[in-house]
Amino acid sequence: MKDFIAGEEQRLLARHGLDNFDALWALQLEAVDEPNTEGRGWSTVFRLELEDKAFYLKRQSNYLTHTLTHPFGEPSFSREFRNIQRYAELGIPALQAVFYAQRKVEGEQRALLLTRALDEWQDLHDVLQGWDLMPAGQRNAVLDACGLLARRVHSSGQVHGCFYPKHIFLQARGDGYAAQLIDLEKTRPALLGERDRIKDIEPLLRRAQVWTGADVQRFLSAYLGSSANMDQWLERLTKRRKSKSVSA
Incomplete structure (x- = not known):
């Protein structure tokens, strides 16, 4: 799947050197809750604040969803990102994606999803x-x-x-x-x-x-x-x- 970055936040992320997968993956943040684990996989959520905006950064490794179209599994964030895009196309009010990307690193399937925080909700x-x-x-x-x-x-x-x-x-x-x-x-x-x-x-x-x-x-x-x-x-x-x- 091609990397996604929302145009509205692209310059903001770029100013902080966070407009790419490697930078967001390596960013040191404190998790907002305990990681979810499944088999060899894990998934964790972090809060990220940049200037006057807040986001939630979710990172996962080998945390896979198995379906008929992906019998060997795909990152669960991949499915969630597609659904976020589908809801936007259908006009269903839902959270908004800012960045999505996934990588295979020495057999490890990594994915990260950045969404806008709903602080006023x-x-x-x-x-x-x-x-x-x-x-x-x-x-x-x-x-x-x-x-x-x-x-x-x-x-x-x-x-x-x-x-x-x-x-x-x-x-x-x-x-x-x-x-x-x-x-x-x-x-x-x-x-x-x-x-x-x-x-x-x-x-x-x-x-x-x-x-x-x-x-x-x-x-x-x-x-x-x-x-x-x-x-x-x-x-x-x-x-x-x-x-x-x-x-x-």
Whole structure:
């Protein structure tokens, strides 16, 4: 895959000598969390601040995803980068890539992905911590934003695959909220219609335990619009939630 660098940040990276794979790979930074490991592979996330801008730099080695099109594996960041580009083409609000590249070094498959930080946004997981203290109008605006985001993903023929509170980022705008997604590694085309859609949004409802029945209906109203049978969707979502609880 050809190296990618966003034109908007190319000069910024160049001023700091960071507009190439080797420089970004060698850059000494403190990890923001513990590395993910799998077999001989590892994947780590770092925060990078340059002048007045902030980014997240993700580096991985031999951290591979195996698919039918890549039976011997490819860097998981490669798949995530393609999905970031796909979301941008489809107009689905999501994190933005600044740099992507991968290399083979003495049999080691390395990849790095640089994305813009979402410092002025708050993930839904944190929003839910103060849910009961929020005014009703503000809660409804959050529910609407989340429902419309899910609707945008699915109407574009995609399923996110990890539609969790920690992956939905919100920003207050006037009386409403804007919403966007991160963690696009598991995104794929929707092939099973309503079944895929149920499977995608049920984990969000299961994790948003502070949402009342009325909250869930508000979310679904934004997601479904006026054309769908609310009772049927609630029944199917409840059935899946119960089946996941039993298998857990």
